[in-house]
Amino acid sequence: MVCQTTFDYNFYNNNNGEVANDTRKRVTIVGGGNWGSAIACVIGKTVKAQPDDFFPIVTMWCRDSRKPGDTSESVADTINRTHENAKYLPGRRIPDNVIATSNLLDACSTSHILILVVPHQGIEQICNELNGRLLPDAVAVSLTKGISSENNKMKLISQDIEDFLGVECNVLMGANLAGEVADEKFCEATLGCRSAENTGIILKKLFDTPNFRVRVTDDFEAVELCGALKNIVACAAGFADGLGWAYNLKSAIIRLGLIETREFVNTYYPSSKGHTYLESCGIADLITTCYGGRNRRVAEAFIKSDKPLKEIEMELLKGQSAQGPPTAQDVFEMNEIYGFSEKFPIFTSVHKIFAGEQTPDHLYNSIRRHFAYE
C-alpha cells in the first residue's frame, strides 16, 4: 500500500493548479531518522500555520533500506500509513501534512527549502543524486553534525553541501533532544545563516514556534562547529559518568570543551565573529548533550564495558551511529595535519580512548593541566 498518493498536492495550490505566481515555499526534509522525524513534527505545524509563506505539505525523504526481494513495507509507506516513525521516534505522531517518500528526486526537485538531516556519512551520495536537479533559488539547511575536509584542509559540511549542490547552505543547531522536540516540550535552537537578513527571516518563520525558540546569527561557522564538536565533549562527559567522576569535574569538562570549541573555531575560521558561545547552539546544546544525549550514553557504556563501540551502538541506538567518535577521529586527523593535536587536549583524548590508545587517566590529566588554567 502506498499511502502517499492519497494526498492531492494540487488541491493545496493557490490557483486551482496554476502555480506560476505561487510565492509559497515548498519544504522538504531529507532524512527520516530520529532527529528528522522530530523536526518534521515542528515544520509540519509551522507551514500549516503560515499558509501565505509556505506550501502546506512537507515532503520527507526516508531512505528505503530494504534488501532486494524484501516485501515488507518501506519506512516511508509506514510513516504515511501510521503517522509514526516506529523505529526511530516511537510514540510520537508526525503531522498528517508531512508526506514521506523513498524517492529522493521527487522529494527535492521542486522544493525551495531542503532540510538535510542525514548522518555525515550519507551526505555525499545524496548530494550526488541531487546535483543539478534542484530549483535554482533553493536553499539548504543542514542539521548534520560533523566536520569535513578537502585536500587536507578543514571544511564545513555546509560548505560541502554548497559545493555539491550549488545552493546556499545554512545550519540549525541547538539544545534539542529529539523526543522532547516532538513532544512540544520547550526547546531552543540557533540558525546560522550566511545571509541572516534574507534567508534568515524566512527560515526563522519556518522553525520558530512558542515552544521551539529559534534565534538567527550570521556567525555560521561557529554555529556549525558548536553542533559538531559538542558530540566529542559529550563523549568526555560520558566517560566521566561511567568512571564515577563528580559534578565539579563534569562541569569543568563541559566548560573546557566549550573553550576548546572556541579555540578550534578561532584556529580554522579566524573570521568567525565569536559571539555565539552563549547562544543555544553553544552552551545550552552542550549541557543538554552532556546530560541527556546519546553520545554521552554510548561513551558511558563504552568505558564501563569491554564491548566494541559498534556493539554498544547496536544495543543503545538500534544500529544508528553516535556522531561523537567519528567526529573525534576527523578532528584528530585534521589537527594532526597541522600539528595542533596538543592544542585540543580533551578532543584528542576522546579520540584516543575510543581508539584504545589512551586510558581515562590521560583524559583526567589533560583536564588538570588544561591550557585554560594558564
Added chain:
Amino acid sequence: MVCQTTFDYNFYNNNNGEVANDTRKRVTIVGGGNWGSAIACVIGKTVKAQPDDFFPIVTMWCRDSRKPGDTSESVADTINRTHENAKYLPGRRIPDNVIATSNLLDACSTSHILILVVPHQGIEQICNELNGRLLPDAVAVSLTKGISSENNKMKLISQDIEDFLGVECNVLMGANLAGEVADEKFCEATLGCRSAENTGIILKKLFDTPNFRVRVTDDFEAVELCGALKNIVACAAGFADGLGWAYNLKSAIIRLGLIETREFVNTYYPSSKGHTYLESCGIADLITTCYGGRNRRVAEAFIKSDKPLKEIEMELLKGQSAQGPPTAQDVFEMNEIYGFSEKFPIFTSVHKIFAGEQTPDHLYNSIRRHFAYE
C-alpha cells in the same frame, strides 16, 4: 577541653620566635560552615607545601553558637579534637595544621589574608568586631554569595567588606561542591582580584592545587555577581526538576540565567570587562549548582510540597539557609527601585514563586518569551 592551645605557634616561626623579618603570610578562615571547612582542607595543605610564602598554621574561626549555660563542647574545640566538622562536613578530615578558635579577634588580628566564608547575613556583625583591629596590609577574600545595597544603590558584598574593614577585598567563586573539594576531587574556581598582578599572584599560590585549579581575573564585579546570581538560577532549575520539566528546558534555564547575569552586571557595573562568563565562576559554577547544588535541592522540594521554605531548609540543610531565595529577594528589590524587574524575567519569577505571588506557569512563560530570543 580546649585543644587549640596544644599548638605552639612560636614553634613555627622562622627565627625561634623572632618574627620581625618574617615575610610569610598568616592565613585565617572566617567561618566554620560547610564551605569554610572544605576550603580549610585546601588551604591547610597549600600553606604547608609553601613554607617560604605562608605561615604553616591556618586559623579557622567558628562561631560559638552555644547558649549560656550550655556545657557542651564548642564547634572549634570539637574540630581541634577530631579534625572533623561533624555537623557541616561530616566524614572529611580537616588537616592538622588548621586550628579552630571561637575568638574572632585572636583569629584575625595578626592575619595577612582573611578568607571570609560566612553567610551574607553575618558579614556586618563580624566586620564591626574587626573594624580597626586588622594588620594595615591585610587583604580579604570573600567567598560569600549575595548582593548588598546602600542608600538604595546596588553594592557588592566585597565592597561592603572593604568599607567596613578598610582592607582590599577580593573574591573566590567557582564550580565547587564543598564535599568534592574536601575529597580532593577535581574542581576549579575563579579569583576576582582588584589587583590581579599583585594580590592575585599570592592568592593564586594560596588556593591553586593540581586538583583545585584557580584562575585569576580582574573582572571582579562579574566574578562576584556570577557567584551570587547563580543561586537564583539554581532555584529556577530546581523548580524545573520538581515540575518534571525536561533536559532542553533546563539547559535553556541555565543559559538564559547566564544571559540575565551578564545583563545584570552590564546594568549595574557597566565598567565590567565582560570576559568572565566562560570562566569557572560563570558557566561551570552554574552547571554544577543547577545539577548538584543545595539551592536546586531546596527549590525542588519547595515546589513539590506545601511546606514553608524554613521547614525545608531545616530538613535538607540542617537549618543552614539556602542563599538563592534571599538573593532573589534582594535582586528583586534592587530592580524594583530602578524599574528593571521586567529586564530580568527569571530572577523576578524565582522571587515571586518563593513569595507565593506567582505560579510556575509564570516562570515557564518568562522563558518562552525571554528577551534573549528577540
